[in-house]
Amino acid sequence: MSQVMDAIQRVSILAAEISNAGARQGVGVGQVGAAVNQMDETTQRNAALVEESAAAAGSLRQQAANLVDRVAPFRF
Template sequence: MPKRQHNWLSVPKSVLKKDQGRGFAVVASEVRNLAQRSAAAAKEIKGLIQDSVAKVEEGTGLANQSGETLEEIVTATKKVNDIIAEIAAASQEQSSGINQVNKAVVQMDEMTQQNAALVEEAASASESMKDQAQSLKQQVTFFNLGQEISPPPKKRKKKNAPQNRSPLPSSHHNDDDDGWEDF
């Protein structure tokens, strides 16, 4: 009988082994499922990483392009500032030139006004002299007795000893007129 007991004892072990085998199969199946899901997740993560890398590279390219564009803008801004400074300097020079022209025009206007005043004074003086000459002529004709006016007698020249002095400048004196003038 002892053999029979032995059989009885060996049955539950095989059942236990069978149950253990099923448990391992379930665990193995779950591990397989988990491995498949992990592989799928890893594949998805790999795709996301590749997408991210592509987007980072694109962003880096855009950032570099933006940097270059900003450098161009800074350079263009400096050029515009230089041009504005040149325009301001030229405007200042032109303004200074215009001020000088304005001063010259004002001076010319003042001189023109002075000249006009002098011309008026000269015309007035000329008119006055004309009137005085006319009056003098009338007064002289009043005294005219029908005789011709003779020049005053000539003065005799004295002969003196020569002197070391330089001669006085002589005016060209015409003895015929002696300062008299006909009207």
């Protein structure tokens, strides 16, 4: 009977350890999910900044071309 009680106690301890491990994994999965969401937001912001930078570069390129055209008559 003592052996049965010992086995039940071991099973109970193992079940508690499994439950704790599952809870820790759940927390870890939540943290990974939050990190992925943050990376997604950062990627979207970066994409918007790249588009803005490309538009600004295009505008500067056009302004430089206009300036070259306006200064051209003054070249010797």
